[in-house]
Amino acid sequence: EAQVTQNPRYLITVTGKKLTVTCSQNMNHEYMSWYRQDPGLGLRQIYYSMNVEVTDKGDVPEGYKVSRKEKRNFPLILESPSPNQTSLYFCASSFGQGSNSPLHFGNGTRLTVT
Amino acid sequence: GDSVTQMEGPVTLSEEAFLTINCTYTATGYPSLFWYVQYPGEGLQLLLKATKADDKGSNKGFEATYRKETTSFHLEKGSVQVSDSAVYFCALSDLGGANNLFFGTGTRLTVIP
Numbered sequence: 001e002a003q004v005t006q007n008p009r010y011l012i013t014v015t016g017k018k019l020t021v022t023c024s025q026n027m028n029h030e031y032m033s034w035y036r037q038d039p040g041l042g043l044r045q046i047y048y049s050m051n052v053e054v055t056d057k058g059d060v061p062e063g064y065k066v067s068r069k070e071k072r073n074f075p076l077i078l079e080s081p082s083p084n085q086t087s088l089y090f091c092a093s094s095f096g097q098g099s100n101s102p103l104h105f106g107n108g109t110r111l112t113v114t
Numbered sequence: 115g116d117s118v119t120q121m122e123g124p125v126t127l128s129e130e131a132f133l134t135i136n137c138t139y140t141a142t143g144y145p146s147l148f149w150y151v152q153y154p155g156e157g158l159q160l161l162l163k164a165t166k167a168d169d170k171g172s173n174k175g176f177e178a179t180y181r182k183e184t185t186s187f188h189l190e191k192g193s194v195q196v197s198d199s200a201v202y203f204c205a206l207s208d209l210g211g212a213n214n215l216f217f218g219t220g221t222r223l224t225v226i227p
Binding site: 043045 | 118120148156157158159160163203214215217219220
């Protein structure tokens with residue numbers, strides 16, 4: 001089944017403790033992206049990647065890192081999480097950049113930083 | 115910069131009622147426009163899209179028409195069902211593609227029997 005898989009689904013951590021949220025897609029998509037969803041703000045893009053070893057900042061990259069060593073994986077790294085990073089995070093992927101390449105989303109990771 | 119303004123929610127309707135969720139946009143170029151739907155506990159799914167002025171996107175009984183003169187892309191459905199209860203997001207891409215989307219804030223729809 002074609003899908004984007006994020007892990008974990010839920011994560012509670014403390015300020016400053018490094019964490020990684022994994023994202024994997026099995027559709028051989030070139031493009032991958034991370035979003036955070038906050039009430040009243042919709043989805044905001046954190047980082048995206050057009051292909052292996054190519055990553056770029058989105059609208060809200062501060063406090064986050066990503067890597068794209070393999071085509072299928074695009075982990076999101078929080079080196080020193082803070083409470084303002086408490087949010088619902090979504091990974092997404094698509095085959096290309098044309099309008100006929102819709103984004104496929106994972107089911108989300110709810111992160112709480114205390 | 116590019117942005118999307120979406121009707122505030124939440125919206126509560128009875129089954130078989132008519133639905134309209136307003137969406138207007140600001141963009142410097144000629145964006146592609148999308149509606150995504152998020153069911154409880156799930157990620158977003160593409161509902162419909164339109165890539166140029168006067169295009170009408172449609173899917174599952176939902177429709178939206180790309181109106182360049184009013185910079186709008188309102189979502190409509192003639193008769194909603196309980197299963198349509200979800201959060202709906204309007205989005206645009208100014209690259210002519212489906213990536214690097216600017217999302218609206220989302221509108222929660224609840225349909226009651």
